[in-house]
Amino acid sequence: MSEQPIGDRLARRDLRQLPRTDLAGAPVPGTIRLDANENPYEPLAGGRDINRYPEPQPDTLRRRMAGLYGVFPQRLWVTRGSDDAIDLLCRAFLRPGEDRILVVEPTFSAYAQFARIQGAKVDSVRMDGDFAFDAGAVLRAAKDGPAPKLLFLCTPNNPTGTPIAVETVRDIAAALPDTLVVADEAYGEFADAPSLAPDAGNVDNLVVLRTLSKAYGLAGARIGCAIADANVIDWLARVSPPYPLPGPSIAAALGALAPERMPIHRARIADLLAERARLAALLRGVDEVEALYEGGNFLFLTVADPEGLAQRLEAAAVKVRFRPNAAPGGVRVTIGTEAENRALLAVFGITDAAPRRRRASVTRDTAETRIAVAVDLDDPEPKRQISTGIGFFDHMLDQVASHGGFSLTLACTGDTHIDPHHSIEDVALALGAALDKALGDRAGIGRFGFALPMDETRAEVLVDLSGRPYAKFDGSFTTEHLGEFPTEMTPHVFRSLADSMRAAIHVSVEGENDHHKVEGAFKAFGRALRQGLATGASGKGIPSTKGSL
Ligand SMILES: *Cc1c(COP(=O)(O)O)cnc(C)c1O
Numbered sequence: 001m002s003e004q005p006i007g008d009r010l011a012r013r014d015l016r017q018l019p020r021t022d023l024a025g026a027p028v029p030g031t032i033r034l035d036a037n038e039n040p041y042e043p044l045a046g047g048r049d050i051n052r053y054p055e056p057q058p059d060t061l062r063r064r065m066a067g068l069y070g071v072f073p074q075r076l077w078v079t080r081g082s083d084d085a086i087d088l089l090c091r092a093f094l095r096p097g098e099d100r101i102l103v104v105e106p107t108f109s110a111y112a113q114f115a116r117i118q119g120a121k122v123d124s125v126r127m128d129g130d131f132a133f134d135a136g137a138v139l140r141a142a143k144d145g146p147a148p149k150l151l152f153l154c155t156p157n158n159p160t161g162t163p164i165a166v167e168t169v170r171d172i173a174a175a176l177p178d179t180l181v182v183a184d185e186a187y188g189e190f191a192d193a194p195s196l197a198p199d200a201g202n203v204d205n206l207v208v209l210r211t212l213s214k215a216y217g218l219a220g221a222r223i224g225c226a227i228a229d230a231n232v233i234d235w236l237a238r239v240s241p242p243y244p245l246p247g248p249s250i251a252a253a254l255g256a257l258a259p260e261r262m263p264i265h266r267a268r269i270a271d272l273l274a275e276r277a278r279l280a281a282l283l284r285g286v287d288e289v290e291a292l293y294e295g296g297n298f299l300f301l302t303v304a305d306p307e308g309l310a311q312r313l314e315a316a317a318v319k320v321r322f323r324p325n326a327a328p329g330g331v332r333v334t335i336g337t338e339a340e341n342r343a344l345l346a347v348f349g350i351t352d353a354a355p356r357r358r359r360a361s362v363t364r365d366t367a368e369t370r371i372a373v374a375v376d377l378d379d380p381e382p383k384r385q386i387s388t389g390i391g392f393f394d395h396m397l398d399q400v401a402s403h404g405g406f407s408l409t410l411a412c413t414g415d416t417h418i419d420p421h422h423s424i425e426d427v428a429l430a431l432g433a434a435l436d437k438a439l440g441d442r443a444g445i446g447r448f449g450f451a452l453p454m455d456e457t458r459a460e461v462l463v464d465l466s467g468r469p470y471a472k473f474d475g476s477f478t479t480e481h482l483g484e485f486p487t488e489m490t491p492h493v494f495r496s497l498a499d500s501m502r503a504a505i506h507v508s509v510e511g512e513n514d515h516h517k518v519e520g521a522f523k524a525f526g527r528a529l530r531q532g533l534a535t536g537a538s539g540k541g542i543p544s545t546k547g548s549l
Contacts, residue, residue, distance in 0.1 A: 005204070005229065005231035006180070006204040006205055006229055006231060006232060007092075007229065007231035007232040007233075007234055007235040008231060008235075009178075010093050010149055010178070010180060011092055011093055011235045012092065012093065012094070012095050013095070014095070015092065015235075015238065015239070018238045018239070019238070020234065020237070020238060021056060021057075021237040021238055021240060022056070023056060023057055023237070024055075024056070025055060025059050026055050026059065033052070036052075036053050038051055038052050038053060039051045046248065047247075047248060047251075049247060050247055050248070052247070053243045054243055054245055054246065054247040054250055055243075055250075056240075056242060056243055056244075057077070057078060057237070057240075058078060058245060058250045059073075060254060061078055061223075061250050061253050061254055061257075062076055062077075062078050064253075064254060064257050065078060065210070065225050065253075065257070068257060069195065069197040069198075069208075069210055069225075069227060070195070070197060070198050071197055071198060071200065071201045071227050072201060074230050074233065075200065075201045075227055075228060075229070075230060075233060076225050076226070076227050076233070077225060077226045077228075077233045077236045077237060077240075078223065078224075078225050078245060079223075079224050079225055079226060079236075079240075079244070079245075080222045080223070080224075080244045080245055080249075081211060081213060081222040081223065081224045082184065082186060082209040082210065082211040082213070082224030082225070082226075083110050083224070084222070084224065084244065085209050085224055085225065085226040085236070086110050086111060086114050086152075086182075086184075086209070087114045087117075088226070088236045088239050088240060089114075089150055089180065089182060089207065089226070089236065090114040090115050090117070090118040090120065090150070091118060091239045092235040092236060092238065092239045093149045093150060093180065093235070094115060094118040094119070094120035094149055094150070095119075095120070096118060096119025096120065097119055098120075099120045099121070099146075099148075099149045100120060100121035100122070100123050100145070100146065100148050100149070101115045101120055101121070101122055101123070101148050101149060101150040101151070101152065102123050102124065102125065102138070102141055102142055102148040102150070102151045102152070102179075103122060103123075103124045103125075103151075103152045104124065104125050104126075104127060104133065104138060104152070104153065104154075104157075105124045105125070105126050105127065105325075105326075106126075106127065106131075106157075106159060106160060106323065106325060106326030106327070106330075107152065107154045107157055107158065107159075108152075108154050108157075108158045108184065108186075111150075111152040111182075112124075115150070120149070123141060123145075123148065124141075125137050125138050125141045127160070127162065131157070131160040131161075131162050131293060131327075132162070133157075133162055133164050133168070135168050135171065135172060138151070138153075138172060139172065139175055139176070142175075142176050142179060147176065147178035147179050148176075148179050149179065149180065150179065150180050150182055151172070151176065151179050151180070151181045151182065152182045152184060153169060153172070153181065153182065153183050153184065154183075154184040154186070155169070155183055155184070155185060155188075155191070155193070156187050156188075156190070156191050156295040156296050157295065158186065158187065158295075158296065158298075158332075159298070159300050159321070159323050159326050159330070159332040160293055160295065160300050160326065161293045161294050161295015161296060161298070161299075161300055162293070162295065163191055163192075163193055163295065164183075165193065166193055166194055166196055166199075169181065169183050169196055169199075169206070170196075170199060170203070170206075173203050173205055173206045174203075176205070177205060178205075179205060180205050180206075180207050180228075180232065181205055181206050181207070182207045182208075182209060183196045183200075183206065183207070183208050183209070184208075184209045185197070185208055185209060185210055186209065186210070186211050186213070186214055186224075186296070187214055187215075187295065187296030187297065188210065188215075189214070189215035189216075189269050190214075190215065190269060190272070190273060190276075190295070190296045190297050191295075191296075195208065195210075196208050197210065197227050200227040200228055200229070201227070201229075203229075204229040204231075204232075205229075206228070206229075207226055207227065207228040207232060208226070208227040208228070209224065209225070209226055209227075210224060210225050210227065211223070211224035211225075212224065212253055212256065212257075214296070214297060215265065215269055215297075216256050216257065216265055217256065217265075217268075218249075218252060218253060218256055221248075221249040221252040221253055221256075222245075222246075222249055223245070223249055223250075223252075223253045255365075258370060258413065259411065259413055260370050260371060260372045260387075260411035260412055260413045261363075261372050261411075262411070263372070263385050263387070263409045263410075263411050264361055264372050264373075264374050264409055264411075267374055267383075267385070267407075267409045268374075272297050272335050275335050275338070275341060276294055276297065276298075276299065276335045277294070278354070279299060279333075279335065279341055279344075279345070280292055280294050280299055282345060282350050282352075283299065283301065283345075283348060283350075286348045286349065286350065288303050288304050288305065288309070288348070289301050289302075289303055289348070290302045290303060290304060290329065291327075297334060297335050298332055298333060298334045298335060299332070299333045299335070300323070300326070300327075300330065300331070300332050300333075301330075301331050301333065302327050302328065302329040302330050302331070303329045303331060304329060305329075306322060306324065306329045306330075306331065309331065309347070310322065312347050313347055316343060316346065316347050317343075318340075318343055318344055318347055320332065320333045320334075320344075321333075338354075338356065338357060339356075355378065356378075357376060357377070357378040357379070358376070358377040358378050358438045358439065358440060359374070359375065359376045359377070359378075359438055360374070360375055360434050360435075360437035360438035361373065361374035361375075361434065362374075362430050362433045362434040362437060363430075364426060364429065364430040364433070366422075366426065368414060368415050368422040368423075368426070369412055369413070369414035369415065369422050369423050369426040369427075370412070370413045370414070371410070371411070371412045371413075371414075371426055371427055371430040372409075372410070372411055373408070373409065373410040373411075373427075373430045373431055373433075373434045374407075374408075374409040374410075374434065375406055375407060375408055375409075375431075375434045375435055375438050376406060376407035376438075377406045377407075377435075377438050377439070377533050378406075379406065379407040382401070382402075382405060382406055382407045382408075383407050383408075383409075384398055384401045384402060384407065384408050384409075385408070385409045385410070385411075386398055386401070386408060386409075386410045386411075387410070387411045387412070388410065388411075388412045388414075388423055388424070388427050389412055389413070389414055389416045389420070389423055390416060390420045390423060390424065390483070390484050390485055391483050391484065391485075392482045392483035392484065392485035393420070393423075393424055393427070393485050395519075396485075396493075396518065396519065396522040397410065397427075397431070397522075399519065399522045399523045399526055400522050400523075400525055400526040400529065401526065402526065403523050403524075403525075403526025403527045403529075403530060404525075404526040404527075404529040404530045404533065405530045405533065405534075406529075406533060408431075410427065410430075410431065412426070412427050412430075414426065416484070420484050420485065420486065420489075421486070421489065424485070424486075424489045424492070424493060425489075425492060425493075425496055428492075428493040428494075428496035428497050428500070429496045429497075429499070429500045430500070431497065431500075432496060432497040432498070432499065432500030432501035432503075433500040433501075435497075435501045435529075436500060436501045436502055439465065439501075439533075442465055442467060446464070446465075446532075447462065447463070447464040447466075447504075448462070448463050448464075448465075448528045448529075448531035448532040449461065449462040449463065449528050449531075450524045450525075450527035450528040450531065451524060452520060452523060452524050452527065453520075454511070454516040454519065454520040454523075455511075455513065455516055456511045456512050456513065456516065457509065457510070457511025457512070457513060457516035457517050457520045458509070458510055458511060458520070459507070459508070459509045459511075459517065459520030459521045459523065459524040460507070460508050460509075460524060461505065461506065461507050461508075461521065461524040461525045461527070461528045462504075462505070462506040462528065463503055463504070463505055463506075463525070463528040463529060463531075463532050464503060464504040465501070465502075465503045465532045466502075466503065466504055467502045467503075468502060468503075468504060469498045469499045469500075469501070469502050469503065469504070470498060470503075470504040470505070471491075471494050471495040471497075471498035471499070471504075471505050471506075472504075472505070472506040472507070473490075473491035473494055473495070473506075473507045473508075474506075474507065474508035474509070475490075475491075475507065475508060475509035475510065475517060475521070477490070477514045477517065477518070478514060479514040479515075482514065482515055482518060485518075487514055487518060490518050490521060491507070494507050494521075494525070503532075505525070507521050507524075507525070509521050
């Protein structure tokens with residue numbers, strides 16, 4: 001009996017006859033598709049191929065997500081949000097009126113909801129007053145009666161933020177061989193703990209849920225996944241509808257997970273965590289806040305007078321989630337943008353004195369290059385992560401950001417196998433556009449200049465962040481290439497920057513060594529930019545609240 005794979009052993013017996021899903025991939029290009037009763041004509045809206053059914057299981061996305069979570073593709077099933085994965089688990093494993101699940105309250109309500117829709121019983125263990133996770137209590141409840149088919153463990157937990165140690169989840173799975181232990185890692189990207197995803201490929205009764213809704217900003221696309229034993233995946237596939245994932249959602253997910261997007265995701269997660277810590281510290285000082293917990297991309301707090309708070313929030317048009325079942329006066333607050341968080345703090349009577357940070361991100365995709373760039377002109381600890389595919393150009397942009405005193409996250413996937421030209425030009429345009437966007441209303445910004453010597457070279461750059469593009473370059477080179485960087489692209493880069501930043505940039509370089517001349521120009525540009533970006537007298541560019549740009 002126990003020789004059977006776990007999915008076959010635990011799946012609903014009445015589904016045994018259900019056929020396996022046919023995972024036919026995308027048809028070979030050029031195939032004449034008269035098989036699916038689709039409309040043959042060009043779509044009138046919604047993009048190419050929307051007249052066609054999507055793949056039953058999108059192979060490229062499945063591989064990409066498997067790579068992201070460090071598992072084999074066969075162990076991962078892409079679902080319509082992780083909500084759908086919860087539903088599929090309930091449908092495949094829960095017999096109405098017979099089976100039960102176990103949840104640890106307070107937690108995400110969808111586990112109980114889908115189980116009840118399936119007609120199964122929902123048993124729960126309650127966390128203690130401080131929302132600590134008690135593995136002993138969970139095991140006792142699991143062993144009190146028939147083995148629950150599914151045990152849902154949300155880590156970090158929604159809404160309390162409570163993490164469960166990975167060893168604890170492993171121990172629980174080992175102690176409950178007849179239960180599928182489902183670790184919902186919807187907020188895993190925001191947690192310090194490692195993911196259990198790799199374990200789910202080895203431990204047959206462990207299932208891990210992930211989603212692109214939270215950390216990757218794709219809630220509207222509805223893409224998540226279950227990671228599990230191959231036989232469990234087989235059962236999820238059997239109870240899946242035939243074409244569950246809309247084509248545009250698959251495309252959005254592939255776009256968002258493209259390599260050049262990843263550094264920005266990481267930077268944004270770090271920003272949200274820093275903002276979470278800042279809000280937590282401020283709100284802990286508020287009298288009406290009784291307790292406060294941090295986790296995921298949210299805070300969970302309890303307040304003395306939830307009705308009063310609800311009225312003030314409504315008056316300020318700020319929406320949060322009240323969670324009275326989780327705790328009396330319980331409120332879950334998502335971390336928003338700086339401006340949104342400021343509005344929230346105001347409801348709690350806190351005037352947020354932190355200066356506005358001038359940040360922007362820009363994506364630029366063409367047939368030749370795909371670029372994502374983010375700048376933060378007021379980062380107290382500027383960071384740089386630059387990857388254009390052209391080493392020398394990375395080095396130059398690093399000089400610009402470091403001498404400019406701003407944070408720069410920039411990645412480009414380009415056709416450098418043909419020529420670096422497209423990547424260099426498009427990166428300059430995208431960076432300029434990001435700086436332009438971050439500068440916002442730049443009224444009052446003036447003209448700045450910087451000259452620097454580098455050994456025998458003298459480089460001078462004048463910048464006027466005027467809103468009017470103009471580029472002037474004085475200087476010439478004799479070397480054709482610096483690394484893979486064509487030297488002749490130097491004036492071109494400043495012209496592209498001037499155009500997209502809407503600035504006048506005058507560069508003049510003289511000297512003998514071309515490396516010094518190019519590097520000197522980029523450095524001096526960074527220095528001139530630093531002066532231009534600074535809005536206070538401090539030099540580092542903390543914007544004053546009055547004379548802001
Ligand atoms: C948001 C959330 C989900 C659902 O994510 P989708 O992929 O958008 O369906 C799942 N689990 C928890 C704990 C969540 O908070």
